[in-house]
Amino acid sequence: MLTELSRLIDVQEIDKVIQEVTQGLARLPEELKAGEAALEELKAAQAARLQELEDLKARRRDTELEMADMEQGIKNSRQRLMEIKSNIEYKAMLKEIAFKEDQRDQRETRLLEFMDLMETQNRLIAEHIGQMEEQEAILVQQRQEVAAQVAKLQRELAELEEKRKKVRKVVPAPLLKRYEFIRQRRNSSAICPVHEGVCLGCHMNILPQQFIDLQKGLEILQCPHCQRILYWADEVVEAGATKRQSS
Ligand SMILES: [Zn+2]
Structure with a gap:
């Protein structure tokens, strides 16, 4: 075989390796994508939970205000009860008070439900913080590994380029x-x-x-x-x- 041909085969071999290493380098950042997406997903879920908690807080405040109003209404009705002379009116007022108390009790039950939900939500949020921290730690590790891999491939590439220059000189x-x-x-x-x-x-x-x-x-x-x-x-x-x- 002509010597320039066998040298050209060497050039092609090195060029192939250079191509592979270059492609490998380009692919490396892709390896972080899954981990980054997982973290983004966790962050989005956490934001939704925090929003839900805020909504619950607002509903609790509204219910508390409603209850305070009702409490005042009941107080007023009881006050008026003292001034009523007619038996029929008295009975009607008692009925009204009972109805108002029932309404207030319903709010109270709802309030307790909100508290339960908020507790659950707070617990989930706390658990989620742990998960996010874990995922962040995994990503930090992955980034370090990828960076090390990139550095290694870049060194390899520099060596290959040197070798390539030498081999090409004789063709x-x-x-x-x-x-x-x-x-x-x-x-x-x-x-x-x-x-x-x-x-x-x-x-x-x-x-x-x-x-x-x-x-x-x-x-x-x-x-x-x-x-x-x-x-x-x-x-x-x-x-x-x-x-x-x-x-
Ligand atoms: Zn052919």
Whole structure:
């Protein structure tokens, strides 16, 4: 095989790893999304609970005011009871007082219900604070892990870039240019092996004469269908075929 071809294979290998590392780096912040969404959900639920508690407080205040009014009404009626002379009127007033007391008692029962609900709500809110703190702690940890992972991948990337520079230096510039041109159009694969006359980039037959020339290894050839730069590497292909059969 031409030495520039085997070096170009090295370039492609490094480029592939660089691409993988770059994609990995881009994906890392995604790992925080689920945790962040969970925290947001907890915060929204907590806000709803606090709002419910505020509503209960307002209803309790209203009920307390109503009860105070009723208490006053009952007092007034009792006062008037003293001044009533007629038996019928007296009985009617007693009835009215009983009705008012019943109304007041109903408010009182409701008030107790509000208190119960508020207690439950306060307990839920307290529990929720614990859950939010837990989730926040998990997120802090996840952020640290992701940051460490990012730093590691960035170091790897810097090393790879250095290596890439070195490997590219030994490939002739026109060939590199051709490689880059094909790579952009062929999903990052610009140089590929040929096995039994078939281009493994596009899985189509190359011309028989091309295959003979390729085996001679004297010139750089491109696939007539996908334009990828070709090399004949039977040993590489054999290993690949065994792997495919066993899988
Ligand atoms: Zn091809």
